[in-house]
Amino acid sequence: MDNEKGYILPLTMMLAAAILLISVSASAIFVSRYSYLDTMEEGYNRESLMLYSVNKLIAEGKSTNGAFTYPEGVVRYEVDREDQLTTMILSLETDGNSFDPLLVKYKNDTKEILVWE
Numbered sequence: 386m387d388n389e390k391g392y393i394l395p396l397t398m399m400l401a402a403a404i405l406l407i408s409v410s411a412s413a414i415f416v417s418r419y420s421y422l423d424t425m426e427e428g429y430n431r432e433s434l435m436l437y438s439v440n441k442l443i444a445e446g447k448s449t450n451g452a453f454t455y456p457e458g459v460v461r462y463e464v465d466r467e468d469q470l471t472t473m474i475l476s477l478e479t480d481g482n483s484f485d486p487l488l489v490k491y492k493n494d495t496k497e498i499l500v501w502e
Contacts, residue, residue, distance in 0.1 A: 430457050435487055442473055
């Protein structure tokens with residue numbers, strides 16, 4: 386009994402701390418990647434709804450106000466058609482979220498978009 390050094394307990398404590406540190410860092414990486422994918426999916430859905438609505442309104446070519454209803458949300462629009470330019474203001478509302486309005490100006494004859502902000 387006089388020959389015991391007592392290295393097993395510190396070794397297991399260090400090993401347990403290393404395993405705990407690795408598992409916490411792995412879970413933090415997983416959570417951050419998952420939240421990044423959620424954010425990117427939301428942005429992609431928002432941009433695709435706006436782009437689809439703009440293309441639909443350019444094809445119509447009328448001065449109207451109204452809304453498009455999609456499963457992901459509602460796009461409300463105001464279209465002001467003048468001689469040379471058409472101005473569209475679109476706002477998107479999803480499940481409880483309301484986003485900044487989008488302003489689009491394009492030429493009537495060439496359908497070239499001049500302003501997208």
